[in-house]
Amino acid sequence: MSEILVLVDHSDGVRKPTLELLTLARRLGEPAAVFLGRCAESDVEALGSYGARKVYVADAPEFDDHLVTPAVDALARLAGACAPAAVLVPSSLDGKEIAARLAVRLGSGLIIDAVDVEAGPEGPVTEQSVFGGAYQVKAHVTQGVPIIVVKPNAVTPEPAEVTPVVEQITVELSPAAAVKVVSRVPRERSDRPELTEADIVVSGGRGVNGAENFALIERVADALGGAVGASRAAVDAGWYSHSHQIGQTGVQVSPQLYIATGISGAIQHRAGMQTSKTIVAINKDADAPIFELADYGVVGDLFDVLPQLLDEIGKRA
Incomplete structure (x- = not known):
């Protein structure tokens, strides 16, 4: 073999x-x-x-x-x-x-x-x-x-x-190995799993409506033991760091569970997460394109839905 x-x-x-x-x-x-x-x-x-x-x-x-x-x-x-x-x-x-x-x-x-x-x-x-x-x-x-x-x-x-x-094994380096690393800065670590490796990802988009409101997204991710993602719109608005952007021009993820909150589902975002095994969408716009991709959809305001989700997770913990 x-x-x-x-x-x-x-x-x-x-x-x-x-x-x-x-x-x-x-x-x-x-x-x-x-x-x-x-x-x-x-x-x-x-x-x-x-x-x-x-x-x-x-x-x-x-x-x-x-x-x-x-x-x-x-x-x-x-x-x-x-x-x-x-x-x-x-x-x-x-x-x-x-x-x-x-x-x-x-x-x-x-x-x-x-x-x-x-x-x-x-x-x-x-x-x-x-x-x-x-x-x-x-x-x-x-x-x-x-x-x-x-x-x-x-x-x-x-x-x-x-x-x-x-x-x-020994390796003879080719002359092309001309670029050398001269310094390193340790990356800030958190208790959350790596975004690209996480089994569960909870993402927020334009509907989160502000950097301060991402605390709610983080609470849900932490309750589920998952990672936090963001749409390009949220990142461009300065609400969350670019390293957490999911999409065609950001990180591509494929978790077991992907929860999209306040994300319309533009093709740029879908390209980064549509291979997720189970997709749950929460959006108050019933016509949002994300629902075409979702396995489960909740039409409602994320600020009403997510606190209820946190309560239910707490009951089952």
């Missing part, structure tokens, strides 16, 4: 998107994780718990001190050595750039932001949402090693305990 290379997303441990990729990789072949940087024993155990039969480790300061080129060098070397059946990469800003550069390096086909991956007669078959969510398409790579970037929450991680073989 051919190896499926999985680029590990790690920051203070192996992150959830990697566990999702390992789950998908088991459908296609033999998962082999690619860990770039200092790999702890706990990291190897976490990868093995989700089916990684092999862990390739490349530990060099260049992976922290330079931008994406060293990662491309490592994946290109491995792809040439082990002839994988596919390379799976998490969908992040770095992940997309790594995948694109790797595709050029290998002369391979590239699929971005898949929401599902299955084995097919001619290689992995992906599902994507395209043209702002107007269509769902299936595709497969016809040339070279399939390189597939997968959106978070594409699949529920499923444990499959194995004991991985750890293989240390």
